[in-house]
Amino acid sequence: MKKSLYTRLWAIFYVILVFLPLVLLIIFPRPRSREFLRDFSVALGFITMSLLGLQTIPTSRLKFITRHFPMEKLYTIHHKMSIATLILSVIHPVLLIINNPETLLLLNFTTAPWRARAALISVLAMLILIVTSVWREDIKMRYDVWRWLHDAMTLLAVGFAFFHMFRINYFLSLTYQRVIWLVLAAIWLAVIVYIRVARPIIMVKHPYVVDHVEKEFGDSWSLFVRPDGHPGFKFQAGQFAWITVESPFIFRENPFSFSSSSDRDDGLMSFTIKELGDFTSSIKDLKPGDRIYVDGPYGTFSLDEHQSNRLVLIAGGIGSAPVLSILRTMRDRDHCIPVMFFYGSPSWDKVIFRDELAELEKEMDCLKVIHVLEHTTEDWKGESGYITADILARHLPADYKQWEYLFFLCGPTPMIEAVEGALHSLDVGSKKIFSEKYEMA
Numbered sequence: 007m008k009k010s011l012y013t014r015l016w017a018i019f020y021v022i023l024v025f026l027p028l029v030l031l032i033i034f035p036r037p038r039s040r041e042f043l044r045d046f047s048v049a050l051g052f053i054t055m056s057l058l059g060l061q062t063i064p065t066s067r068l069k070f071i072t073r074h075f076p077m078e079k080l081y082t083i084h085h086k087m088s089i090a091t092l093i094l095s096v097i098h099p100v101l102l103i104i105n106n107p108e109t110l111l112l113l114n115f116t117t118a119p120w121r122a123r124a125a126l127i128s129v130l131a132m133l134i135l136i137v138t139s140v141w142r143e144d145i146k147m148r149y150d151v152w153r154w155l156h157d158a159m160t161l162l163a164v165g166f167a168f169f170h171m172f173r174i175n176y177f178l179s180l181t182y183q184r185v186i187w188l189v190l191a192a193i194w195l196a197v198i199v200y201i202r203v204a205r206p207i208i209m210v211k212h213p214y215v216v217d218h219v220e221k222e223f224g225d226s227w228s229l230f231v232r233p234d235g236h237p238g239f240k241f242q243a244g245q246f247a248w249i250t251v252e253s254p255f256i257f258r259e260n261p262f263s264f265s266s267s268s269d270r271d272d273g274l275m276s277f278t279i280k281e282l283g284d285f286t287s288s289i290k291d292l293k294p295g296d297r298i299y300v301d302g303p304y305g306t307f308s309l310d311e312h313q314s315n316r317l318v319l320i321a322g323g324i325g326s327a328p329v330l331s332i333l334r335t336m337r338d339r340d341h342c343i344p345v346m347f348f349y350g351s352p353s354w355d356k357v358i359f360r361d362e363l364a365e366l367e368k369e370m371d372c373l374k375v376i377h378v379l380e381h382t383t384e385d386w387k388g389e390s391g392y393i394t395a396d397i398l399a400r401h402l403p404a405d406y407k408q409w410e411y412l413f414f415l416c417g418p419t420p421m422i423e424a425v426e427g428a429l430h431s432l433d434v435g436s437k438k439i440f441s442e443k444y445e446m447a
Contacts, residue, residue, distance in 0.1 A: 012074045013074045013075065016071060016074055016075070020060065020063070023056065023060055023190065023193075024053060024056045024057060024060060025053065025056070026056070026186060026190075027052050027055075027056060027183060027186050027187060027190070028049055028052045028053060030182060030183070030186060031049075031052070031177060031183065034180075034182060035180075036177060036180065037176060037177065037179070037180075041105055043101050043102075043104060043105035044101075044102065044105050044106075046101060047097075047098050047099075047101035047102050047105070048098075048176075048177065050094050050097055050098045050101070051095075051098045051171070052177075053094060054091055054094040054095045054098060054167075055167055055168075055171060055187075056190065057087055057090065057091040057094070058091050058095075058132070058163060058164055058167060059164055059190060059191065059193075059194040060087075060194070061084060061087060061088055061091065061160075062160070062194050062197045062198055062201070063197060064080040064081070064083050064084040064087070065080065065081060065084050066197050066200065066201050067201075067205075067248075067301070067304060068197070068200070072304050072305075073306075074306075075306070076305065076306045076307070076442070077261075077304055077305055078441070078442060085139070088132075088135065088136060088139070089136060091132065092129075092132045092133065092135075092136050095128070095129050095132055096129065099112075099113075099125070113126070119173075120169075120173065121169070121170055121173035121174055122170075124166040124167070124169040124170040124173065125166070125167070125170040127162065127166045128162070128163045128164075128165075128166040128167040128170060129163075131159040131160075131162040131163035131166070132159070132163045134155075134159050135156060135159045135160065135163065138152055138155060138156070138159075139152070139156065149258070150256060150257055150258045153257045154257070157202070164191075164194065168187075168191065171187070172184075202255075205254070205301065206253075206254035206255045209254040209299040209300075209301055210253070210254060210299070211236075212233070212236045212238075213233075213234045213235070213297050213298070213299055214231040214232065214233055214234055214238075214297070214298050214299065214300050215231065215232060215234045215294075215295055215296065215297055215298070216229065216230070216231055216292045216293065216294055216295065216296040216297075216298060217230040217231060217232050217274055217294060218230050218294055219289065219290060219292055221290070222278060222358050222359065223355065223356060223357055223358050223359070223360055224280065224323070224324075224351070224352075224355075224356040224357065224358040225280060225281045225356075226278055226279060226280040226281070226324060226358050227278070227279055227281070227289045227290050228265060228276050228277070228278045228279075229249075229276060229277045229278075229279060229289055229292065230266075230274050230275070230276045231274070231275055231276075231277075231298060231300065232273050232274050232275070233273065234297065238273065238275070239302065239303065240268070240303075241264055241268055241275070241302060241303035242268055242303065242308040242310040243264070243267065243268040243308060243310070243328070243331040243332045243334070243335035243336075244263070244264075244305065244307045244308040244328040244329075244331055244332050244414070244442075245263070245264055245302065245303040245304060245305040245307070245308055245328070245331075246261050246262055246263040246264060246302065246303070246304055246305050246307075246328065246442075247261070247262065247264065247277075247300050247301055247302025247303055247304065248260065248261050248262075248300070248301040248302065248304075249261075249262055249277065249298060249299070249300055249301075250298065250299050251285075251288075251292070251296070251297075251298045251299075254299050254301075258285070259299075259301070260285055260286070261304075262277040262278075262279055262327070263277065263278075263305075263327040263328040263331065263416075263442075264276065264277060264302075264303070264327070264328065264331045265277060265278035265327040265328070265330045265331050265334075266331060266334065267331065267334035267335045267337070267338045268310075268331065268335045269335055269338040269339060270338070275300075277327070278324065278326075278327040278330070278358065278359075279324070280323065280324040280358070305442065306440075307328060307414065307416065307440060307441075307442040315343055315344075315409065315410050316343065316344050316345075316406075316409045316410060316411040316412070317332075317343060317344070317345045317346070317411070317412055317414065318345075318346045318348070318402070318406075318411055318412070318413045318414070319332065319333075319345065319346070319347045319348070319414050320347075320348045320349075320350075320393060320413065320414065320415045320416075320417075320425055321347070321348075321349055321350070321415070321416045321417055322349075322350040322351075322393070322416075322417030322418060322421040323350070323351065323352075323356075323358070323417060323418070324358065325415075325416035325417030325418070325421075325442075326349055326358055326359055326416075327358075327416075328416055328442065329347060329349075329414070329416065330359055330362070330363075332414075333345070333347070333363075333366055333370070333373065334366075336370070337366060337369060337370060342370050342371065342372035342373075343372055344372050345370075345372055345373045345374070346374050346375075346376065346401065346402070347363070347373065347374070347375045347376065348376045348378060348393050348397070348398065348401070349363070349375060349376065349377050349378065350378045350379075350380070350392060350393045350417070350421065351377065351378070351379055351380070352379070352380050352381060353379055353380065353381045353382070354377075354379060354382075354383070354386070357377060357379075360377075363375050374401075376388070376389060376397070376401050377389065378390065378391065378392065378393050378397060380392065392421075392424065393421070393424075393425055393428070394424075394428055395428035395429075395431045395432055398428055398429070398432060399432060402432075407433060407434075411434075411438060412438055412440065413429055413434060413438055413439045413440065414440050414441075414442075415439065415440070415441040415442070416441070416442045422441045426439060426441065
């Protein structure tokens, strides 16, 4: 079965889970109808509850889902659906108030019955979820603190929403509705248990150790690790994994792309990491034998996922790590198709892998590297500034539209968006562009 079909089937299954309680309510016997706005509000409430619980799935990193959907898209879906859920949770009581203004009294927390208080607490928890997620960096909240808060608010929102629904007990007085909601709750709980309990246990039982750390240009370090007491896992060139040097139960983890060839036969995997924060700045201090935990592989930004007879790789800064994995794998396989690599860097002394790229260009007749430097010296004869449509047009073959070129982009979100716009201006269709952005959570 083709991957695109799997993707559609999973999307359809997700939509079915969202609307299933409402569809069953329409099909099967139900209590007598009430005012339109009141029943419409309840319908929105059912959809809100389904969305709220199913929000655990896109970011759960379940392998049978991530192999079909890019992680960046899953996180984008999660973010958008979270905002939609909050909006629907507000519309639900607004419609009830429009239908019957006396419903306003239920917003008084001190006098309202607990079924109404539970709804207020659930909406407040959702609001905290959204605010702390959207503005986490602005309020300088540590990732691990945010993650624990995120889990706590999720449990509060879902738990009190369930309490609200079952205490209202109008449509949920129907046996089949109680059964379907309990089944859905069991699915959500199973996902949470896997994320917070089962997966950390698996990681603890399958640790990795540091083999060595190598200094790279551009304030970056290559971390080489090997499995400790187990065979490890296979990855595809261009994929990434989450790494933590602490207990997997603490959830202080960070995603990094593999930079090594996927076809190495010595059991080593490498991640090239730029010093950008507290954790990344500590990579150079790791010693051989230090234990770490690796959760992967993830990502569809992969050489093996797409068939093409021409490749254009575009990266900025540390976004070159997955590109090097792709190039190293192609070299090890002796599989050389025409490849162009546009590489944007701040300056020549910040070009990560610059020496190896020069060697790869000599070894692989099919490879052409175009460096684009933001800051240049007087003797620089290459491209300068940013990777633009003009720079791309200068180096792409005149017949690039006629060949099956695929474009792989990796780097910070602003760069990706700018280069995607440049490619569109050159009549490159969206189906030929594959991108991986840094931001995930």
